Amino acid sequence: MQRNHVLAVAIASLFASGHAAAQTAPASSDNAATVVVTGTRVANRTALDTASPVDIIGADAIKNTGVPEIAQALSVALPSLNFPRPGLADGTDTVRPATLRGLAPDQTLVLVNSKRRHTSSLVNLNGTIGRGSSSVDMNTIPVAMLKNIEVLRDGASAQYGSDAIAGVVNLRLRTDKTGGEFTATYGQRRTEYDFVAGALPAGATWGTETSRKRNDGGTATVSGWKGLALGDSGYLTIAAEYKDQEHTERSGYDVRQQYPLVNGAFDPREKTINRFNAWYGEPELKQSTVFANAGYALEGGAKLYGWTSYQKREARSAGFFRRALQDQNIIAVYPDGFLPIIAPDVDDYSATGGVTWQAGAWDMDASIGYGKNKMQYTIENTLNRSIGPSSKTQFDAGGFWYDQLTLNLSGVRQVEVGLASPLNVAVGAEARREGYKLFAGEPDSWRYGGQVLANGTPAAPGAQVFPGFRPADASDNSRKAYSAYVDLEANLTKQFLGSVAIRGEHFSDFGNSVSGKLAGRYDFVPEFALRGSVQNGFRAPSPQQQFFTSTSTNFINGVPFEITTFKPSHPAAIALGAKPLDAEKSVNFSLGSVMRFGAVSVTADAFHIKIKDRIVLSENLTAANVRDFLTKQGFIGVGGGRFFINGVDTTTKGIDVVTSWPVQTNGYGKLDFTVAGNYTKTDVTKVPVTAQLAALSPAPVLFDRVNVLTFTDGTPKTKFIGSSTWSHGPFGLTARATRYGKILAPGTAANLDFWLSAKTLVDLEGRYAITKKLQLAVGADNLFDQYPDAYPANLNTTGNAPYSNYSPFGRSGRYVYARLNYTL
Numbered sequence: 001m002q003r004n005h006v007l008a009v010a011i012a013s014l015f016a017s018g019h020a021a022a023q024t025a026p027a028s029s030d031n032a033a034t035v036v037v038t039g040t041r042v043a044n045r046t047a048l049d050t051a052s053p054v055d056i057i058g059a060d061a062i063k064n065t066g067v068p069e070i071a072q073a074l075s076v077a078l079p080s081l082n083f084p085r086p087g088l089a090d091g092t093d094t095v096r097p098a099t100l101r102g103l104a105p106d107q108t109l110v111l112v113n114s115k116r117r118h119t120s121s122l123v124n125l126n127g128t129i130g131r132g133s134s135s136v137d138m139n140t141i142p143v144a145m146l147k148n149i150e151v152l153r154d155g156a157s158a159q160y161g162s163d164a165i166a167g168v169v170n171l172r173l174r175t176d177k178t179g180g181e182f183t184a185t186y187g188q189r190r191t192e193y194d195f196v197a198g199a200l201p202a203g204a205t206w207g208t209e210t211s212r213k214r215n216d217g218g219t220a221t222v223s224g225w226k227g228l229a230l231g232d233s234g235y236l237t238i239a240a241e242y243k244d245q246e247h248t249e250r251s252g253y254d255v256r257q258q259y260p261l262v263n264g265a266f267d268p269r270e271k272t273i274n275r276f277n278a279w280y281g282e283p284e285l286k287q288s289t290v291f292a293n294a295g296y297a298l299e300g301g302a303k304l305y306g307w308t309s310y311q312k313r314e315a316r317s318a319g320f321f322r323r324a325l326q327d328q329n330i331i332a333v334y335p336d337g338f339l340p341i342i343a344p345d346v347d348d349y350s351a352t353g354g355v356t357w358q359a360g361a362w363d364m365d366a367s368i369g370y371g372k373n374k375m376q377y378t379i380e381n382t383l384n385r386s387i388g389p390s391s392k393t394q395f396d397a398g399g400f401w402y403d404q405l406t407l408n409l410s411g412v413r414q415v416e417v418g419l420a421s422p423l424n425v426a427v428g429a430e431a432r433r434e435g436y437k438l439f440a441g442e443p444d445s446w447r448y449g450g451q452v453l454a455n456g457t458p459a460a461p462g463a464q465v466f467p468g469f470r471p472a473d474a475s476d477n478s479r480k481a482y483s484a485y486v487d488l489e490a491n492l493t494k495q496f497l498g499s500v501a502i503r504g505e506h507f508s509d510f511g512n513s514v515s516g517k518l519a520g521r522y523d524f525v526p527e528f529a530l531r532g533s534v535q536n537g538f539r540a541p542s543p544q545q546q547f548f549t550s551t552s553t554n555f556i557n558g559v560p561f562e563i564t565t566f567k568p569s570h571p572a573a574i575a576l577g578a579k580p581l582d583a584e585k586s587v588n589f590s591l592g593s594v595m596r597f598g599a600v601s602v603t604a605d606a607f608h609i610k611i612k613d614r615i616v617l618s619e620n621l622t623a624a625n626v627r628d629f630l631t632k633q634g635f636i637g638v639g640g641g642r643f644f645i646n647g648v649d650t651t652t653k654g655i656d657v658v659t660s661w662p663v664q665t666n667g668y669g670k671l672d673f674t675v676a677g678n679y680t681k682t683d684v685t686k687v688p689v690t691a692q693l694a695a696l697s698p699a700p701v702l703f704d705r706v707n708v709l710t711f712t713d714g715t716p717k718t719k720f721i722g723s724s725t726w727s728h729g730p731f732g733l734t735a736r737a738t739r740y741g742k743i744l745a746p747g748t749a750a751n752l753d754f755w756l757s758a759k760t761l762v763d764l765e766g767r768y769a770i771t772k773k774l775q776l777a778v779g780a781d782n783l784f785d786q787y788p789d790a791y792p793a794n795l796n797t798t799g800n801a802p803y804s805n806y807s808p809f810g811r812s813g814r815y816v817y818a819r820l821n822y823t824l
Helices: 002-016 059-063 070-075 543-547 571-575 624-632 705-713
Strands: 054-058 108-112 146-152 167-173 180-194 211-230 234-245 284-297 303-318 341-359 362-380 395-415 423-439 475-491 496-507 511-525 528-539 550-556 559-566 584-597 600-617 638-664 670-686 718-728 731-740 743-745 754-756 759-769 774-781 815-823
Touching (some): 054 059, 059 146, 211 284, 341 395, 395 543, 475 543, 559 571, 571 624, 571 638, 624 638, 670 705
Antiparallel strands (some): 054 146, 180 211, 180 815, 303 341, 423 475, 496 511, 511 528, 528 584, 600 638, 731 759, 743 754
8 A cells, every 4th residue: 555655646746846848749630540549648649659559440440340349340350359259158148258369358458438448247157268257348339439449459557457468448439529320230140051960869760960051140230320519619429229139040950869758669749849959159139229428628728528328238048958858847837848048138337527627737637437237137938947837937037237436537748858759747546446246036046946856856946047146145345446657658769769657556355556567669760660568467356256156056865065156255165275366467578560661561569478366267166075075164065166266377478460551543442451460379387276175085176177278279379360441432342351270179188179170251341332421331241151160979969059169250150231321
């Protein structure tokens, strides 16, 4: 805490010296389109002049994609960013995380207009990329509201605080006082896919299939934005979007016996039942979003600004199919078995307001922002087997919410200190409160109803596919964080740009953290420069990781045991070796070059990121010796579980290369070519152990090979993107090819590992301006209908999931669409 007081005194002294000479240099009109605000607090820095790599993705590049959502647009624009689209993964079907540079989704900071955005309340628990993380849901912001997106591909904890280990995504909003646009898009998956079917049971009366054609996933999106003037000196930009998406089905063929035998023979219905019995694909979605951004200049130079948003997302995705003959089914309720549906409702709110003004030579900014994300689960088309035939078929399973309140005060000024440029001085302070609440579902969603199976064992309690949260799981917690920073930047010589930043933070739950960053750039000639940085950073444990808990009951030899995702502070977790969560700590190095060859620009940036004590979700510790150990410690009826723990160390290194070439032809229009590539390699150098578990024989593994290999091989080591955009008169065309390197879907043993080969996806869109205001576009994403390699039958025993969730581009196939834009 003392370090924070020192920083606070330093900030106060800098504000007090506000009468020193200052100089500002507004950006010229030539480079205004590429001026960036992310990674630098100098007012006139352009994308190719920064000390750290910054990508700019314009509004048209985001709009001109088949699937109009931010995370998907970023994944086809940036080779270092991936956006897997998992299925059969509970809430992660609805809120899907993106990854930057192969790191966890929560190790990338997301800003809106340079202000911290609140995260999703969901913590990813299933076997997907990003397991154990809670990240910002960028798809809560309508594409129509964006002016551009800036992506800083460098650590920035010293500049922005927790989470900025892999980089920063800054979503910049429109500030229009006139104009507008209305957009209507409709698309559908038109695809054919192949898979591997399992072996038929002996004597089966039905056949098998290994391919399927589908026209599904119809998606209608209507959006628009309008700029309005607020008096003579203000603006109000409003955007709205409605999205209606049908689900997709990419299941394999379920060759298993579905019904109990009839007089020792297969039921005749085995021949006629639909064996494509799982959804496994994109969820069903109805989503409404509104967003407003406003600003107003007051007399005397002060300016008010603010934005607010709301999104309602109603989603439906499926679990694994329950066959008629399974113990989890009651034939009197579902004669043909059932497909349980997980239907979360997500409500997302945000509001931020602030004021900028001048105090002497200081450009001041004060703001307050609030954001909240709530996720409530309804489980449909299911039952509680332990209640019997009287069970309900729909349950309120409870849910959780996360909220964040942030106050910021910052000042920027320039001081002449005899260098080649004025010294840019930025100082600031932040106070933040975060809350997390988990609330229980209705009793029937989780309770044991007393029914036993024919063999005398108790039936499974709770709603099938997703037992509800229990009153014992419910909690309401919060924490506070305070920080202060100093950020200096100047040209030490005409050729050498240098910057230094330091930030101190205090968290009420785990203590203090101090981050620093040194960055520099040397322009040897106007056509060539080297740039680099060294820094340390951190990521605070999220409230979701600290306070999420869920419990289910498993019967072992007729005795009920509670299997729990424990809070790290739970006594049973502590008995197994859990400790209070601490911050993840990183050290980042980067070195890159910027080259210009006339109109062609090439950037190449290498990075090396060491992270210590990464927070991970442990394995399910449910072996008999764990159960016996807990019983001896006095935890009667506790059968084990899992918990979040520090202790994984990783080293990630790689390189990003981006080449851009705009061409103005003589009479044939304008062409823009971009070729970009990324190589990323992650090694796990340490995994967590606890003395308590190490003393057991055999010692349970806290973080097993599946999770280790997910870190090292679960995302592509290489990704390449080549794209070109052509425009000439009323015509326009975008063509893009994205090659994803091979990845591993790891198994619990080496013989169960499955490598997915490299795949190249091609996207194509054509545009025609019917009038000056009306434009029609038609296109196809994944034009050649590529799929990840299908699992062998032994890795897809249910037939429900023929492809791995690790696929970096999902598994939904070709998407064809048409879009109509009308400019207001």
